[in-house]
Amino acid sequence: MPLELSDSARSLLRLRYLRRDEEGRIIETEEELFWRVARAVAAAEDAFPRGPRSAEIAEKFYELMTTLRFLPNTPALINAGTQLGQLFACFVIPVPDSLDGIFGAVRDAAKIQQTGGGTGFSFSHLRPRGDLVRSTRRPSSGAVSFIRIFDVASDVIATESVRGGANMAVLRCDHPDVREFIDAKRNPALFSRFNFSVLVTDDFLRAAIERREIALINPRTGLPFAQANAGELFDAMVDAAWEVGDPGLLFYDRIQRDNAVPALGPLEATNPCGEVPLHPWEACVLGSLNLRAFIVERGDRAFLDEAGLQESARLALRFLDNMVEVSRYPKVEIETICRANRKVGLGIMGFADLLLALRIPYGSDESVAVADRVMGLVQAAAVEASRRLAEERGPFPNFPISRYAARGEPPRRNATVTTVAPTGSISIIAGCSSGIEPLYALAYRHVGEFVGIVEPHPLLLRELSRIGKYDPALLHEIEVTGRIGHRTDLPEELRRLFRVATEISPEEHIRVQAAVQRHVENAVSKTINLPYEATRDDVRRAFLLAHELGCKGVTVYREGAPRGQVLQVLGHC
Template sequence: MYTAAELSSPINPVSYTLWRDKYRFVDDQGVAEDSIDASWQRVARALARAESRERRRWAGRFHALLADFTFLPGGRILAGAGSGRRVTLFNCFVMGRLDDSIDGIFSALREGALTMHQGGGVGYDFSTLRPAGSRAEETGSIASGPLSFMQVWDSMCATLLSTGARRGAMMATLRCDHPDIEAFIDAKRDPARLRHFNLSVLVSDGFMRALRQDEAWPLLFPLQALSPGEADGAQVIERQLPGYDRPVPCKVWRWVSARALWQRMMRAAYDYAEPGVLFIDRINAENNLYWQERISATNPCGEIPLPPYGACNLGSLNLVRFIDSPFSRAARLDFDALAKSAALAVRMLDNVISVSRFPLPVQRQQARASRRIGLGLTGLADALIMLGLGYDSPQARDLAVQAMRTICLGAYRASVELAQARGSFPLFQREHYLNAPFITRLPADIRDGIAESGIRNSHLCAIAPAGTISLLANNISSGLEPVYAFTQQRRILQADGAYRAWELSDYALALWRQQYGDRPLSPAFVESAELAPQAHLQMQAALQPFVDSAISKTINVPQGYGYDVFEAIYREAYRLGLKGCTAFRPNAITGSILAAGEGEQLHCCNLEREAD
């Protein structure tokens, strides 16, 4: 039962429960915040501490942006800012390069455990671990391969969960030319295996060329990482690999058909939803710090490609709060207010970097060297409905592009202005930065500002799944996703570790019913199942030019969707210039994401795998 005060809260009972169990601060004496406004006040005051003056005024401005869910910072910020606890305010980290030794592997495991214990999800590239069956020089034993060590990480994550710690989220990547890539692709055929990991294959441009030309593809490993004599008589070719500054000689383990390997990857995604695909060369080519970093992993949901020990500092602007006169002919999105809110959100997220604790000193060093942030949007589908636009219409994509362009350019202008007062991020090198592909496409006034004053943050934009915080904000549609279902039953993990099923209505539907009662819905009310996969791809591709990091997007297709057209989604994603692709088809191993009476299953971007 809820008290009168609780029922008068600006959030619905489901969102209230989520706030109470995940984000409300309770001190050591059991005294709890009495409202979500108290949480907003706490967060606003904590972030204002990074200001050198007028802290009270900045706290007031930050509070106004948080109020009514206009700006939704990452869950670790909501839960931890101003708490005084030894927790990080960063949702996720990519961890350090895995050294191929027992000491190196278990040192990395310890770092991962410390990071997850303080609330951060983790991403790892396992491509540096020698393949199964190779010889370990120090002991003369046979290497068990990266998948065996991934199981150790999976057990660590499960153990932390059993102690009552916040649930973990992990990403594992492996290159498409690693000798164990086929086992990696097949890993999730066992529904009990690696359940705390999201898996993604690092697909190179070279592989995509070999696929198009139906060529053989080498599976290989660096010579210098192998035991003496292990490459005797083997074919050797050079390849740029993670952990090396330049191409290195590699032993070719064997050749496989690029087409057969791709089909194995696609069949796995079709049958059990993983692995996802990361177009890693495109990620690196489009990296604003291309001269400084070599990226080979992302955070658990894929929207922030990061260097070793990089951190993701996320926030989403709630587009439904910028709609005037919803459902009417006069409905409009207030772009001026959106731009101003983007500028203030950049300041808040930059302050997070200054006030946050970090599980490891090297994470602090990396975060403060680049001052990366990831500002994005959420509630897009609901905003489109409130404007009378069908998600798959050209008009909807045009509106979405205007919104993300407004956020992106507002963020960059704000970061240039911050640099004038606070200085540029330490890794900034003016000439290199201005030559980054994304930066060359910015308007002249922003480039001129960077040339003159520098810029505070190396990266500014990302579109996260935002599932948990969107549910908190009265169940608005999440990220750039279409509405999955306007009414649904959803299982939500409670503070006591048990699940509770809730009947949920989408925000736009609830608002329509509030205004119009049982009047028939407008044609703009379209669910995900009614959309062709191309509508998902086109929306993601339309927004990517205004996102300097990446976009977390799941393309949902019906269970009866044919394999050939499913596989074509991934080829089209590459053709459209996307940085990655994940499609989900309900299947016997993972079930469905959301369904009446079924609740949630484990999948990459649902509430159980998102690092909220």
């Protein structure tokens, strides 16, 4: 079967994925890329005499990818079967409270980013600004000042890396530098390679609502260092997020409730986009099922092929477990914990495409039910596949100390099986909407490293012709404004179906995220997009609702905020 890829997919593959020789000339075709990945990942089979042979599995993996039903994360597509061989997208690196420790972490992060992996750090162990540095008897410059070193290093190595470095900085809500951390990204010249998230506890949120004073603790001594009003700190988080989109929140207690191996200590930070909470030195491989590839059309009705989706999910889980097996590791500490926990994150993309095909508006009760149903199917298939692999290959080595064993569940091969990633690049390759996001706009462009225009959705064009509204003036307007919500001459049903990210209320966004999170063992990457007119109170309500509905974190982005946007409506350039 010929490989069907869009023009955008082909140009993105040429830009970043296809192998090159020493002079930078492309030396493989798209088909060869998928064979390289399929064979390299299938090679893991040969280590397990009780399983099938690698040649047979390589063919299945090749078909799974080239029918665009599933793609692994970018580092796997670029590095599998090459000398780099590093297949993981998500890492958490510990940052200890010493100069040696901090600069060691900078070096480790640089090496990881060179291979296309993203890094997250908790800066909560660093002594606060003003605390004494014993060797020099001078005050420390504080946690935030050190984040700048990571940011600059990331920027410098970006040019020689397989893609621009991405980072997550995490700080606990009771760290004395939390206020400086909250406001850090207000300066647009700093921290361009970082997302910032405050790790908030349930106790903190209660104190914030009651506007109580709390103690800020010096991690070096474990003793109170300063006091702050939790209500004012929360106001500051809301205000900065409203203004610049950072910080996001991570909900500490909710995250720890799903910690598969609590004996290893708490999950301390996440990867750059927030979808994988990890232990220090831990990493996770990701892969996503493209829901668009499972839509079956019968007459003018569409269905989701649920059995097909689950069958692919089981094979995809095997693919991800194989990745843990064959990947190269940047450091022995990382290899040790990754092999002991074998965390993988299988997720979905093309969710908005599925809803459009089913004629269900994003954010409606029906869409929440679809989110629940679809992710439930993937989660169930992934757990089933991980249990079967445990029979074939043995459970993950930390299984006996995991909460699964404590609950008397059957052995499984992986400490976690599901995640929803942003799928920023692989959704372009697969030609579907990204992750579980609604359409960003009806037509838009990618700016930054990859430049491409996303044409109006084919279903919209079909609907417009059906009702006799397919005219050049309207199409031009769609390209300029990216939406049709304001066109009262178009049928209400159509305008509701094709609402874009900023036309969907924060509550609706969050209800979809929460429904998906119910069936995801790691976390869910999702941006709560707000229109420019949104108020600080909208942000506050979104933060509290996300917590109430059991999300593990929340990120808002108000239209027009200065954060590095990679998507842009054409009329806005």
